[in-house]
Amino acid sequence: MPNIGRTEDGQSALAERDQRILAFERQWWKFEGSKEQAIRDEFGFSATRYYQLLNGLVDRPEALAFDPMTVKRLRRVRADRQRQRNARRLGIRL
Numbered sequence: 716m717p718n719i720g721r722t723e724d725g726q727s728a729l730a731e732r733d734q735r736i737l738a739f740e741r742q743w744w745k746f747e748g749s750k751e752q753a754i755r756d757e758f759g760f761s762a763t764r765y766y767q768l769l770n771g772l773v774d775r776p777e778a779l780a781f782d783p784m785t786v787k788r789l790r791r792v793r794a795d796r797q798r799q800r801n802a803r804r805l806g807i808r809l
Contacts, residue, residue, distance in 0.1 A: 728777040732758075736769055737782045740789065 739757055746753035751762040772778045773789045802809045
C-alpha cells in the first residue's frame with residue numbers, strides 16, 4: 716500500500732506549487748521585507764490568494780504526509796484563531 720503523500724512511483728502526491736507553498740511557509744521569515752511582498756515576489760499572486768491556497772492545502776492528507784510539522788503547526792494556529800474569533804463574537808475573554 717503506497718504512502719498517502721506519495722504516488723506509486725514514489726513521487727510526491729502534491730503539485731510542485733503546493734510543495735513550494737509549504738516550503739515557503741516553513742521558512743518565510745528568511746526573506747527580506749514583509750511576508751506579503753515575499754509572497755508576491757516568490758509566487759506572483761496576492762497574499763489573499765496565497766492564504767486561500769494555503770488554507771485549502773493544510774486540510775489535505777497529502778500535505779500532512781509531505782510536511783507534517785508545518786501542516787500541524789498551521790492547523791493549530793488556524794484552530795486557535797477560530798477559537799479566539801468565536802470567543803470575541805460571544806463576548807468571552809480567553
